[in-house]
Amino acid sequence: MARTRLKTVYRHPLPVRIGHWVNALCLLILLLSGLQIFNAHPHLYWGSASDFESPWLSIDYHWSRDDGYSGWTRVYDWQADTTGVLGASPGADGELEGRAFPAWLTIPGSRWLAMGRSWHFFFAWILVINASLFLIWALFAGHLKRLVPTVEDWRGFGQSVIDHLRLRHPTGEAATRYNILQKLAYLTVIFGLGGLIVLTGLCMSPRMDTVLEPVLEFFGGRQSARSIHFLAASGFVLFVAIHLFEVIVSGPVNQLRSMITGYFRYHDHATGVASNRENRHDG
Amino acid sequence: MTDNTRRRFLKTLLAGGGMATLTGCDYLSEKPWFRDTLAQSEKLSDAVQHAITPRKAMAREFTPADISPRFRANGTTDPEGAEYRALAANGFRDYRLKVGGMVENPMTLDLAAIRALPSRTQITRHDCVEGWSAIGQWTGARLSALVEQARPQPEARYLVFHCADRYGRSDSPYYESIDMEDAHHPQTLLAYELNGEPLPIANGAPLRLRVERQLGYKMAKYVMAIEVVDRFDHIGRGKGGFWEDRGYAWYAGI
Numbered sequence A: 001m002a003r004t005r006l007k008t009v010y011r012h013p014l015p016v017r018i019g020h021w022v023n024a025l026c027l028l029i030l031l032l033s034g035l036q037i038f039n040a041h042p043h044l045y046w047g048s049a050s051d052f053e054s055p056w057l058s059i060d061y062h063w064s065r066d067d068g069y070s071g072w073t074r075v076y077d078w079q080a081d082t083t084g085v086l087g088a089s090p091g092a093d094g095e096l097e098g099r100a101f102p103a104w105l106t107i108p109g110s111r112w113l114a115m116g117r118s119w120h121f122f123f124a125w126i127l128v129i130n131a132s133l134f135l136i137w138a139l140f141a142g143h144l145k146r147l148v149p150t151v152e153d154w155r156g157f158g159q160s161v162i163d164h165l166r167l168r169h170p171t172g173e174a175a176t177r178y179n180i181l182q183k184l185a186y187l188t189v190i191f192g193l194g195g196l197i198v199l200t201g202l203c204m205s206p207r208m209d210t211v212l213e214p215v216l217e218f219f220g221g222r223q224s225a226r227s228i229h230f231l232a233a234s235g236f237v238l239f240v241a242i243h244l245f246e247v248i249v250s251g252p253v254n255q256l257r258s259m260i261t262g263y264f265r266y267h268d269h270a271t272g273v274a275s276n277r278e279n280r281h282d283g
Numbered sequence B: 001m002t003d004n005t006r007r008r009f010l011k012t013l014l015a016g017g018g019m020a021t022l023t024g025c026d027y028l029s030e031k032p033w034f035r036d037t038l039a040q041s042e043k044l045s046d047a048v049q050h051a052i053t054p055r056k057a058m059a060r061e062f063t064p065a066d067i068s069p070r071f072r073a074n075g076t077t078d079p080e081g082a083e084y085r086a087l088a089a090n091g092f093r094d095y096r097l098k099v100g101g102m103v104e105n106p107m108t109l110d111l112a113a114i115r116a117l118p119s120r121t122q123i124t125r126h127d128c129v130e131g132w133s134a135i136g137q138w139t140g141a142r143l144s145a146l147v148e149q150a151r152p153q154p155e156a157r158y159l160v161f162h163c164a165d166r167y168g169r170s171d172s173p174y175y176e177s178i179d180m181e182d183a184h185h186p187q188t189l190l191a192y193e194l195n196g197e198p199l200p201i202a203n204g205a206p207l208r209l210r211v212e213r214q215l216g217y218k219m220a221k222y223v224m225a226i227e228v229v230d231r232f233d234h235i236g237r238g239k240g241g242f243w244e245d246r247g248y249a250w251y252a253g254i
Ligand code: HEM
Pocket: A027, A030, A031, A033, A034, A035, A037, A038, A120, A124, A125, A127, A128, A197, A198, A200, A201, A202, A204, A205, A226, A227, A229, A230, A231, A233, A236, B128, B129, B130, B131, B132, B254
């Protein structure tokens, strides 16, 4: 193999790096404290009020003197025994207890709604402030332009899908730019999911509802807003899972380094280099 | 770095990071200074929500068709105190609401006097801090009318509601507090009817508070006395309410 010539580019400016990590921390804490909040009433409904007879999603438990706790999860008509993880899971003493999401997925670990809400709203504010500063910066620094797909991007859409499915990632200079799927994913998540989760979060506030009535109407009522909030949070989990997967298959050390120091390394094609270990998934 | 060490490094990073986050959060949750820090966001939410919504902004009112078939009762559903028991046994004929504290005109009212006050009927959505909602029709005396008759002194800032129930095995009675803005809001009621019937004991008979722009725990049930104050740090554990004393936010607008 020919010797490769490594190039280093300054890829992520400081505001992107700070924004990224503050955002990651907020999302993690909001998710886990949100699950604590969910546990206080582990049923989701559609409409304005809760029709206690027909939640569309429930994560609950049975208890009997003989068999102790067993957990179950129901989504519409589908039901499964989920003892150990959902509905009933080990508490601090290692014994099964009735709780929708397990201790290792909630902040705080024990059942503590007041504290979960404290965490949630504090970090909701940090998230909103961070996102606003980021968007203002991105607008003025022209960063949003880097995220808007170009005509050329759209032409390469099919190829990009195939490449992603085959876990082949752009190498060389192309790896330093966002690809079309990446652009679409980031835009959907920032403006779609992000907007949705903030709006549905606010729609659960009785005070805000005095002025958000049309928005609430659009979502279908407060309990629908709560359901959509939960689904949007699930959407974030899915996005983060794919995002982490892509980071891992496209050279995690280089990617992590570039999001910390800003510097991204790639192999310059112009010097005739074909292979780039960091940027290729090789099993 | 080989693929194997890299993979191991990442696994350790993820697992270690996850563990550290959760134990770290539990550790911090126990620290008073940290709880106080997190609680600061309550003031921000309070200030911002008050800044962007009008003082008199109304909670949505629904139609009779929207009324929930079963209005869930939370907290205490059957107070145990002997005094309350005696009142209930007699259909609350001996019930008296005391209005006192920093007012020019302290009052004691029976239910007939409360029913004689200007009243209002409204179908609203009740949002519990646990996450569920129920819609019910409330009829009650406008709190603003009562407050005007009692004539608060200029320094008065809050209304404290003292209740007949002790939640769970607690040794302290339930209480709550609201500010003058909510006290004067047209939808703030001392409700004595739910869905056209006398208020059931489970929902707070004979009198409960309705503060429609806040969460359910603000809406004290079994109200026995209203005390007008300029601060509440000497009442209960000093946070302005039974649940506030146990870590919940005083401002329950979200
Ligand atoms: C500005 C941003 C946000 C606001 C204002 C907000 C507000 C809220 C509120 C008021 C609740 C309580 C619902 C209830 O009464 O049960 C809640 C619950 C929850 N939140 Fe958020 N939230 C925000 C962002 C997020 C984010 C980013 C996530 C996850 C990534 C998240 C995940 C959850 C979950 C899982 C629950 C519990 C289930 C549910 O009620 O839907 N939240 N949030």
